[in-house]
Structures are given as structure tokens and as C-alpha cells.
Amino acid sequence: MNLLSEKLGQYQEPQKYKALGVYPYFRAISSEQNTEVLIDGKKVLMFGSNCYSGLVNDPRVHEAAIEAIKKYGTGCAGSPFLNGTLDIHKELEAKIANYIGKEDVLIYSTGFEVNLGVVSSLTGRNDYIIWDEQDHASIIEGRRLSFSNSLKYKHNDMASLEEQLKKCDEDKVKLIVTDGVFSMEGDVANLPEIVRLAKKYNASVMVDEAHGIGVFGKGGRGTCDHYGVTNDVDLIMGTFSKSFASLGGFIACDKNVANFLRHHSRSYIFTASITPASTAAASKAIDIMIAEPERQENLWKVTNFALEGFRSMGCEIGHTSTPIIPLYIRDNAKTFMVTTDLLKEGIFVNPVVSPAVAPSDTLIRFSLMATHTQAQVEFALEKIEKVFKKYEILK
Numbered sequence: 001m002n003l004l005s006e007k008l009g010q011y012q013e014p015q016k017y018k019a020l021g022v023y024p025y026f027r028a029i030s031s032e033q034n035t036e037v038l039i040d041g042k043k044v045l046m047f048g049s050n051c052y053s054g055l056v057n058d059p060r061v062h063e064a065a066i067e068a069i070k071k072y073g074t075g076c077a078g079s080p081f082l083n084g085t086l087d088i089h090k091e092l093e094a095k096i097a098n099y100i101g102k103e104d105v106l107i108y109s110t111g112f113e114v115n116l117g118v119v120s121s122l123t124g125r126n127d128y129i130i131w132d133e134q135d136h137a138s139i140i141e142g143r144r145l146s147f148s149n150s151l152k153y154k155h156n157d158m159a160s161l162e163e164q165l166k167k168c169d170e171d172k173v174k175l176i177v178t179d180g181v182f183s184m185e186g187d188v189a190n191l192p193e194i195v196r197l198a199k200k201y202n203a204s205v206m207v208d209e210a211h212g213i214g215v216f217g218k219g220g221r222g223t224c225d226h227y228g229v230t231n232d233v234d235l236i237m238g239t240f241s242k243s244f245a246s247l248g249g250f251i252a253c254d255k256n257v258a259n260f261l262r263h264h265s266r267s268y269i270f271t272a273s274i275t276p277a278s279t280a281a282a283s284k285a286i287d288i289m290i291a292e293p294e295r296q297e298n299l300w301k302v303t304n305f306a307l308e309g310f311r312s313m314g315c316e317i318g319h320t321s322t323p324i325i326p327l328y329i330r331d332n333a334k335t336f337m338v339t340t341d342l343l344k345e346g347i348f349v350n351p352v353v354s355p356a357v358a359p360s361d362t363l364i365r366f367s368l369m370a371t372h373t374q375a376q377v378e379f380a381l382e383k384i385e386k387v388f389k390k391y392e393i394l395k
Contacts, residue, residue: 017333017336020333020336021340022333022336022337022339022340023336024336024339024340024343024351027039027343027348028040032056032057033046033049033051033056033057034046034056034057034371035054035369035371035372035373035376036376037348039343039348042346043346044343044346044347044348045346045347045348045376045379045380046348046369047347047348047349047366047367047368047372047380048348048349048350048365048367049367049369050211050241050242050367051242051243051245051369052211052214052215052242052243052299052323052367052368052369052370053214053220053242053243053244053245053285053288053289053295053296053299053369053370054295054299054369054370054371054372055243055244055245055285055288055289055295056245058245058285058288060284060288061245061246061281061284061285061288062281063284064280064281064283064284065246065277065278065280065281065284066277067280068088068276068277068279068280068281069276069277071276072086072088072276073276074275074276074277075272075275075276076272076273076274076275076276077272078272078273079268079269079270079271079272079273080107080268080269080273081262081268081269081270084272084273085273086273086276086279088276088279088280088283089107089273089274089279091283092107092279092282092283093105093106093107093250095283095286096238096250096252096286097252099219099221099286099290100221100222100224100225100230100236100238100252101221101225101230101231101252102230102236102252102253102254103253103254103255103258104252104253104254104255104257104258104259105250105251105252105253105258106250106251106258106261106262106265106268107248107249107250107273107274107279108248108249108250108251108267108268108271108274109247109248109249109271109272109273109274110239110241110247110248110249111138111210111237111238111239111240111241111248111249112137112138112141112249113138113249113267113268113271114138114237114238114239114249114250114251114267115136115138115139115141115142115208115237116138116141116142116145116267117142117261117265117266117267117268118142118206118235118237118251118261118265119139119142119143119145119146119175119177119206120142120143120144120145120146120265120266120267121146121260121261121264121265121266122146122173122175122206122235122257122260122261123146123148123173123175124147124148124173125147125148126148126149126169126172127148127149127172127173127174127175128148128149128150128151128168128172128173128174128175129143129146129148129149129150129151129175129177130151130152130153130161130164130165130168130174130175130176130177130203131143131150131151131152131153131176131177131178132152132153132155132156132177132178132179132182132189133152133153133154133155134155134156134179134182134184134185135177135178135179135208136179136183136208136210138208139177139179139208143177148175149168151164151167151168152164155182156182156187156189156190158190158193158194158197161176161194161197162197162201165197165200165201165203166201168201168203170202173204174198174201174202174203174204175203175204175205175206176194176197176198176203176204176205176206177205177206177208178191178194178205178206178207178208179207179208179210179211180207180208180209180210180211180212180216180222180223180224181209181210181211181212181215181216181223181322181324182211182324183210183211183324184324184326184352184356184357184363184365185318185319185320185324185326186318186319186320186321186322186323186324186325186326187318187319187320187321187322188212188216188223188321188322189207189223191207191223191224191227191229191233192227192229195229195232195233198232199232204234204235205232205233205234205235206233206234206235206236206237207222207223207224207233207235207236207237208237209222209223209224209236209237209238210237210238210239210242210249211242211322211324212224212226213238213239213242213243213244214242214243214244214289214296214299214370215243215296215299215322215323219289219290219293219296220243220289220290220296222236222238224236234253234254234257235251235252235253235257236251236252236253237249237250237251237252238250238252240274240278240281240282240285243285243289244281244282244285244286245281245282245285246278246279246281246282246285247274247275247278248274248278248279248282295370295371296370298370298371298372299323299368299369299370301374302323302368302372302373302374302377303322303323303325303368305374305377306325306366306368306377306380306381307320307321307325309377309378309381310325310327310366310381310384313381313384313385313388313394314394314395315327315328315384315388315393315394315395316328316395323367323368323369324365324366324367325365325366325367325368326352326363326364326365326366327349327363327364327365327366327384327388328361328362328363329362329363329364329391329393330360330361330362330363331359331362332353332354332359332362334362334391334393335351335352335353335362335363335364336351336353337391338351338364338387338388338391338393339351339364341387341390342364342383342384342387345383345386345387346379346383347379347380347383347384349364349365349366350364350365350367351363351364351365352364352365366380366384
């Protein structure tokens with residue numbers, strides 16, 4: 001055994017939970033992603049998906065992807081910088097720019113690559129990246145690659161943000177980067193106050209709308225649209241892998257920023273383009289989200305029903321006000337056991353444990369789609385109450 005394998009072989013945490021029969025990751029699903037899925041031949045209700053629009057199994061989205069494969073094949077065999085730009089890529093960029101309300105859009109192959117490539121390349125060595133401590137891992141990786149000064153502010157704490165802004169040189173670029181909806185806790189960024197502080201200190205703002213699009217705003221345009229600050233936010237990021245029912249991501253911004261990114265963002269230049277099928281699927285999903293506002297209405301109906309149910313039950317759910325509902329367990333091992341028991345009861349949820357969060361902040365992430373029914377949520381509440389009582393989690 002070489003030194004690398006020997007060193008990495010000391011990591012045995014997964015094996016410990018596998019031996020206990022409560023390892024909750026890589027659970028193989030043998031059906032399409034829907035409100036109900038098949039695992040080991042058994043039907044379970046899916047409350048672990050990020051497809052808030054519920055479009056991932058829509059036949060119109062499927063058909064658009066199939067037709068794109070018939071015309072363009074399965075891949076582009078190159079980056080957008082060279083041979084990998086299709087006419088449907090340009091069409092989708094224009095559609096998103098109009099949808100979001102920005103001058104220009106770049107499409108990346110994943111949402112992670114958007115934040116990695118944008119945050120790492122926008123600011124210079126003497127500039128500043130100011131970020132929320134609960135920002136998504138892709139934002140954190142992007143700022144790690146940057147040569148800029150990195151300043152972290154306390155989660156959604158505007159006084160802390162202002163303290164960091166005061167540390168910055170007036171004549172240097174200052175980029176505030178935040179999630180619109182935070183992916184684990186489900187709370188929403190205070191965008192009106194972030195924008196106010198950005199104007200006061202001559203800073204720019206970038207908002208990650210991965211979990212806001214399809215949930216907030218007219219036609220699901222996100223938290224920036226919801227708060228009416230689209231014109232005040234300089235860069236708006238989104239991903240196709242959630243409400244757009246596809247795979248890929250985008251950054252929406254003005255033409256100057258877009259031109260720079262097209263020639264400097266390494267995860268854009270040196271990665272193969274998004275596939276034709278993914279492109280067409282995302283495009284069709286946007287059309288449906290705009291044309292069918294009742295999807296978003298039902299999402300909020302079942303979300304509010306679930307929130308009230310968990311509060312009445314005595315669950316600790318933090319500050320969420322979105323379809324992402326954290327159910328705090330505050331114990332790593334117990335979180336795994338609860339996840340395993342819930343799957344046996346027919347409920348698929350996602351465990352969030354350290355190091356993703358502090359050991360005292362472990363939780364079950366319960367998330368909703370526009371296609372969930374109230375009856376399905378009622379069933380989930382019943383099973384969750386049963387399991388939580390078993391482990392004495394309820395207040």
C-alpha cells in the first residue's frame with residue numbers, strides 16, 4: 001500500500017455508520033425523480049429533491065430534451081470558447097437574460113462551476129470579496145481560488161456586513177456575495193439591506209439564486225425579483241439542476257462583466273459545454289414556469305401547510321420561510337438513525353451532519369416540490385412525528 005492510500009485509509013467514518021446499518025448516502029433510486037420514487041423496489045415519498053418547480057418528470061421537458069438529442073447529438077465535444085457553442089446555447093442565454101432582467105448571460109456546465117469561475121476571477125489582488133458565512137460551498141471554493149482579500153460576515157447579520165465593508169479601501173473593488181435562499185437552513189438573505197449597504201460603500205453585489213428561482217418572484221424569477229432589487233444587484237447566478245429540471249448553470253450581468261468572464265473565467269473556458277438535451281430541457285422549463293403560475297402557488301400552499309404542521313408538532317425548524325425546512329436533530333449519530341428509520345417508513349429526506357454543519361447543528365433537510373399534494377405532506381408529518389417521538393427529538 002502506498003503512502004497516499006495508507007493515509008487516506010485512516011478515514012473510517014463511513015464504515016462506522018455502515019456497520020451500524022444507518023449509512024444514509026448514495027441511496028440508489030430506480031425510477032424518475034418525482035414526489036414518489038422507487039428504492040429497492042419499494043415506493044417512498046421524495047422529500048429530498050431540489051426541483052421546487054416539480055418539472056423534472058414533466059413530459060414536455062422530456063420531449064424537448066429528446067428532440068435536441070435527435071438534432072444535435074448527445075454532447076458538444078468542446079468548450080463554449082472553442083467548438084462547443086450551439087445556436088440553442090445562444091438562444092437560451094438570450095431567454096434567461098430577458099427572464100432575469102439583465103443585459104447578458106453566460107451558461108456554464110454546472111451551477112458549481114458558475115460560482116467557482118465567477119467568484120475566483122472577478123476581483124483583483126487588492127480588491128475584496130465579502131461573503132456570508134453560510135454561503136454555498138461553491139462560493140467558498142471560488143473565493144479560495146481568488147487572490148483578493150476575503151472578508152466573512154456573520155450569517156444574515158447586516159451589522160457584521162457593515163463592519164467588514166468599513167475595513168475596505170474606498171478605491172478598491174468590493175464584491176458582496178450571498179445566497180438568495182440558503183440551501184440548508186431555508187432562510188432568505190436580507191437583500192434590501194445588502195443593496196443599501198452596497199450603495200453606501202460603493203460595493204457590487206452577487207446573488208446566488210440556485211434555491212430562489214422557481215420559488216420566489218413573478219414566474220419564479222427569484223429573490224431579487226421578489227424584493228424588487230434586480231437592477232441593484234450586479235450579478236445574478238442560477239442553476240439548471242433544481243427548478244429548471246436539467247443540469248447546468250448561468251450568470252446574468254451587464255455586458256462589460258460578461259465580456260470579461262467569457263475570456264477569463266477558467267471553469268467556463270476549460271470545461272465542455274452543457275449538453276443539447278440539458279439546454280433544451282432548461283429552456284422548456286422556463287417557458288412552463290412562466291405560463292403556469294399555479295405551480296408556484298401550489299408550492300407555497302404545501303410549504304405553508306408543512307411549516308404549520310412542523311411547528312404544531314414541536315419540531316425545531318429555525319428561521320426558514322421557504323420550501324426548504326430544516327428539522328434540527330443536533331446529534332450526528334441520531335441524525336443518521338432518524339434518516340434510516342424514516343426511509344423504512346416510506347419517507348426520503350436528506351441528513352446534514354458535520355463537517356457540513358457543526359455537530360450541534362445537525363439536521364434533516366425536508367424539501368418540497370410544486371407537485372407534492374397535501375395528502376403526501378400529511379403522511380410525511382405523521383411518520384416524522386412517530387420517528388421523532390421515538391428518539392425524543394420533539395420539544
